[in-house]
């Protein structure tokens with residue numbers, strides 16, 4: 001299980017190696033994504049709180065990167081944070097997510113990205129529920145829910 005110490009370590013000393021890499025030009029991403037998906041994932045945008053389609057969805061399944069389809073999070077680690085963005089306590093796998101120090105807007109935060117294609121997903125904060133204490137605050141537009149069929 002990842003903790004805040006691991007997150008800081010990745011952001012400062014380097015990220016885990018992904019299983020594969022997907023690299024495309026901006027024009028290719030633009031052609032593939034909706035304008036809102038492009039703005040958030042490729043231009044580090046943020047959706048308005050409580051606006052995202054996946055915000056209050058708790059169906060079983062995997063949350064995949066909207067850009068490259070890599071599984072990022074799992075419905076079992078989603079929780080209701082009340083912030084208005086889908087929130088998770090862990091990535092689906094340790095090497096699914098990439099972390100970078102973000103000093104924009106006069107704040108020091110840790111940005112989270114897809115480790116496969118570098119899509120911007122959101123940020124991670126050290127105020128999540130125990131035992132990990134992590135809160136991954138993720139834009140709905142950066143993911144698709146792959147629902148489990150029972």
Ligand SMILES: [Zn+2]
Nearest residue numbers: 065068114117
């Ligand atoms: Zn991706």
